[in-house]
Amino acid sequence: MPQQVPRLAAVFAVAVIGLFVARSLLVPDTFGDLGHYRAAAIDTIVAHPKEYAGHQECTMCHRPIAEQRAASNHRGVRCEVCHGPAAAHVANPLEIKPAVPRERDLCVLCHAYSPSRPTGFPQIDSVTHNPRMPCAGCHEPHAPEPPVTPRECSACHGQIANQLAVSHHAELNCGTCHEAPKEHRDNPRAVRPTKPAERSFCGTCHAADARSSERIPRIDLRSHGQPYVCWQCHYPHYPEAR
Amino acid sequence: MQGYIYPNEFELQWSLLIVLYPYLTGLVAGAFILASLERVFNVKEVQPTYRLSLLTALAFLLVAPLPLLAHLGHPERSYEIFLTPNTNSAMAMFGFVYAWYLAVVLLLEVWFDYRKDMVLWARESRGVRRWIYYVLTLGATDISEKSLRFDDSAGRWITVIGIPSAFLLHGYVGFIFGSIKANPWWSSVLMPVVFLFSAMVSGIALVLVLYMLTTMFRWRKIDMACLDKLAQFLFYALVVDFSLEALDFIHRLYESEESIEILRQLIESRLFISLIVLQVVMGTVIPLIALALVSPGLKKGGFLRTPPELRQIIYLVAAVFIQIGIFSIRWNVVIGGQLFSKSLRGLTVYKVELLGIEGLAMTIGLLLLPFVILWVLVKLLPPWSDGPEPDTPPASG
Amino acid sequence: MPESPDTIERDAERTDSDSVDRREFLRDLLGACSAAAPVLWWGTVSVPAAAAQGATAGYDPTEHRYGMGIDVRKCIGCARCVVACKTENDVPEEPHFFNTWIERYVIRRDHEVDVDSPNGGIDGFPPIAEPATVRRTFFVPKLCNHCDNPPCVQVCPVGATFITKDGVVLVDEGYCIGCRYCVQACPYGARYIHPEKHVAGKCTFCYHRLVDGLVPACVEVCPTGARIFGEVEERATPLARFMQFNDVQVLKGHLNTKPKAYYANLDGEVR
Structure with a gap:
């Protein structure tokens, strides 16, 4: 065997043995007990004090x-x-x-x-x-x-009121389109307000032959957007037309 | 900051030091692969750089883990990575890859290559030097022909093992990034391969520069055949590297996944200088064109006939440009991958600090340190024989 | 998983590969002794299980499997959970460290999406710019998803972060080296590096409360019941009911992290 081999082998053996010694000394006690981690870490985490009593x-x-x-x-x-x-x-x-x-x-x-x-x-x-x-x-x-029972619709329907206020429909009252029974205020989920059910309702202002201000956009009720009721596409609290 | 980033993403996790780490290991792998050209593939022209490449690889490998260590929150616990490595973790393999490469490949190869010389130097020198060389030989002082033949064949076999090991060393660094599925900029199967070829490019370019500088400062004549061959291999590696990166880029663009919009913003705003200007134009296209035009390895005499002196300057400039480009690649990967939110909705900023443990000064220091180590190594283990004649080829191992 | 047979098996494996490995090493120093064998062995450390309690007495982690349900439509963005979490878990007060935080999504009519989370929601949310262009808007609580296939645990080089038997992902602050790889690997931005401890920090599901039968602090203080905590499997808990009567989704499911934070009424824009 050439002289080099035993010499190098000795060096590598020392290094490897050194690693083994280090390993047996330095690897924490509970490492590997539950998985590839220090099981004792869980005890430390569990010992964390509580602030909220429950x-x-x-x-x-x-x-x-x-x-x-x-x-x-x-x-x-x-x-x-x-x-x-x-x-x-x-x-x-x-x-x-x-x-x-x-x-x-x-x-x-x-x-x-x-x-x-x-x-x-x-x-x-x-x-x-x-x-x-x-x-x-x-x-x-x-x-x-x-x-007290809320007087204004906006007490509960703040989001709608906020949007309506900056829309083209700002001047319309809730009552223009909805009928809200008095019971709705006391028991809002059981008794619901109405919504317009007919296209002709919106047509009162928006139909081609409606008697309303000329600045209001007009459509032909017979051809436009059949078969839907207007609010199925348009959001009346914030109509998209500018 | 622009758009939305997760609140915990405000702090950038991996700083300039982590840019340095793949840059350094890339130089190691590249320099070693260059050395293996002579040893295994019998490219005799690059013989003058063989030992220099090995020592360069060693010097940079010794420094490579330092930036990692410096950026740890608890450097004093770093030993854990050797004692309880998580086998599922790409990063945990660092210990094994590094130890294997340092101890089994690089040190052994240097040792076998230098053993005869060390024995001779131990005989010639006096005092401390004599003892240093003797200890370095580990007492194996037999320099009979049979023993030297063993050195040579052992060295060759180690190089054969060393090539895949060098691939492993840098491919693995690429894998650290490429395997992070949470990060669309990193997550790519091409990442290790791109890292590998950019490593070869940077390693060859570095040895080319070092060879020219060391030869000039020793007032020796530069071996033009060697330099032309280096430049030729540099060109090949650069072509492959550039093609792979282009492939990665086109693939991303074509797949156009969820992340494409934020990555587009990333490249157009935060990475424009470092990616488009430095990496692609300065670091790749200009050197490619320059090398293609003047390299006599591609067409006899080169497409442009150039006197050797001019060619040397072109090589030198190209190699320096390439270094800047490769450093930019590392920057674009490491920092770029952290400049956008994993919510894919915003970009953040990274400000390099000047001082401090992760600052610019530290980075420059760590970048210079390998050259200091290389200087010591060259003094201790001269890679060339400083004979009286300027043209003497270095002693072979 | 039964502890003892596993340990014995691993011990046997260890002595075996150990001696073979060393013999080979000496015999064939120059040869390519396999790199894989020592790596495989070295990774599975096994110290005989002596006093492996791992939790307080009377608590058996194998009997539990925890998860959290989040009803996006119930969240009012009050961020009481964020405050409670910081108080309960010593999370740094500064703005950029959160175990849990609240995001506000504002989706515009032109599909632009604005997200913000000023100080995690603690400081409240500023009025929405250009409210007229809003199509829909809502709050989303975020936290560690306690993935069953956690990328953070996968990448931890030293075994300083782990998933417990009851499915909670924790960090061992005494063992973490602060390499930050887990922070990079988490797709949810749920981890940070603690500025004083220099180790990874994250949501623990208030593990110290769980073992005493309490719910996490964020769940305790959620005024609208937007957070629902409990067992993921089999046993009847609020979470089980939540998952029965809601269509639940997880975040970034395509990454196959198998999260255990289950969202109801989650908008597709949330990530």
Whole structure:
């Protein structure tokens, strides 16, 4: 055997043995127990302290309020949404008290009008809606209800009202096209307002022979857009014609 | 910033240092493949660059992991990649590929190639130098003809193993990027192959420059046959590299997937200078045309007849342009791939910081370090015999 | 998966390939000893399972499989979840680190899509520019999808991020080297590098709460029930019901990451 081979072999053997030694010394104890990772890491993660106690904890002491809330429109809004993280309070109920927010800016986080919010979600315009009055003065946060039946349609249909206001139909009242029974205000989902069912309804203004302002766009009702009712294509709260 | 990026994407994850890493390993792989031309494929013309290529590859390989190390959040834990590598991770293979390439390929090949010389130098020198050479020989001082024949055949076999290893080394770096399906700019099966050929281009160009500079500074005559051959291979590698990149580009354009719009914006705004100007025009088209016109390897005497002195300058400029182009390729891949959001809805910006551990100063330092190491290596293991005659070919191993 | 037989098998494999490998190495130093064998062996570290609890006593991770349902049509963009998550999990306060965040989509009549998420939604959303051109608009909560085929776990070079037996993707902060490859590999932008710890950070599904039977903080504070948490398989939980009565979708399904964040009423423009 040439002289080179045993010499090189010795060097490689030292390196390989060194690696083995390092490996047995440095690989953490629990590595590989559960998979290709340190099982002990899970223990560290699990030991992380909690900030939010969970509504179950709150219910144990604050049962009446919890029951009131559970039967209300805020039944899905758990305690710590408004009162903030309460684990510290649970651990030390007398010394540490959770926040009791009374400002308007907490409520508007959810209830300020935003077109991106789902329709039907109760929203107000914070600037015009009883400015500077605390929300809790009229609405009990644990069982919120409108104090009076809404007068304006826009109280609930903010998105429509907002769009309508900047459209060519801005001057039309809701009542021009919809008939809303009084019961709709009390029980909005059970009793619905009407929608125009006939093409001729829109034709009152838009038909070729309609007696209306000349600036209003006209169509031939017999040939245009059969067989649909107008609002199946056009959005009357924001008609596309400019 | 323009459009929408995910909030967590605000910070760019891989900085200039990670641009440097594939650039350096590319030079390693390229220089080694050049060395293998002489050794395995018997391209005798490039013989003067054989040892220089090996030492260059070694010098750059020693520096290659440093940018990686510097950018880690916890460099002190880097050993974990050797001890508990995740076999599913392309990056975990770094330890194996690197160790294999360094220890089994490059060091062994250099050792076998230099052993005879080291034994002789150990006999000639005195003091510390004598001991250094003796330790480097590992005490294997037998330089009988039989022993030297063994050196030579061992070296040849290592080179044979070394070629796929060099492919592996850089192909793997390409795979690190090419396998990220979350990133449409990276995710491409061509990525490792493109990396490979761009590595050859950059390695050959670097050795060409180094060969010219070292020869000039030693006041020796440049071996024009060698230089022409280098330029010829450089041209071939560049043609393949450019074709592959064009294929990748056309393929993307033709498939026109979901990401095409944001990638179009990326190229037109953020990457215009580095991709169109530096990578394609300066780094590829100009050198291609220049080499095609003057290289005597393509047409006897070249399409344009040029005196050797002019040709040397053209080669040198082309090689420097190519280096800039290849660095731009790395930039366009690494940084470009992070300049658009994975929501495909927006672009972000990257500002290179000057100082700091991931800054420009560090990058330049790491870029110069291989040349310092190469200088030491050349002093220790001269790749040429400095005989009195300027035209003496270097001693073969 | 049963632990012990697996371990024994791997141990046997290890001694075997070990000795063969070393013999070969010595005999054929110059030869091409296979690179694959040591690589394969080296990857499967097996330290005999001694005290592998992996969670608190009384909690058996193999009995669970967690996921989250998100009803896009219920989200009001209040970002209480984002705030709660930051409080609960020590996520940095600064704007560019989020385990969960809220995106607002504004889809225009000309198909242009504007998305924004100022400070993850915590600071509220500015009024929509040119409201007249809006065709539809909505909020989408985002978080780690806790993929069953997680690309982040695949690429982690050292085994510092992993998927637990109950299907949660976690990071070992004491082992992560901060290479950031997982951040690159996540298609959802759900990971970041913690600015002080210099390791990867991400949603844990509030794993420390799960083992005590609590829901994640974001679910606890969601006022509209847009986030639904529970078991993905078999057992009757709110999530099971959610998946029964909704058409659910996952984000970037074409990447085959097999996410466990299930979206109902998801718009096709969301990615």
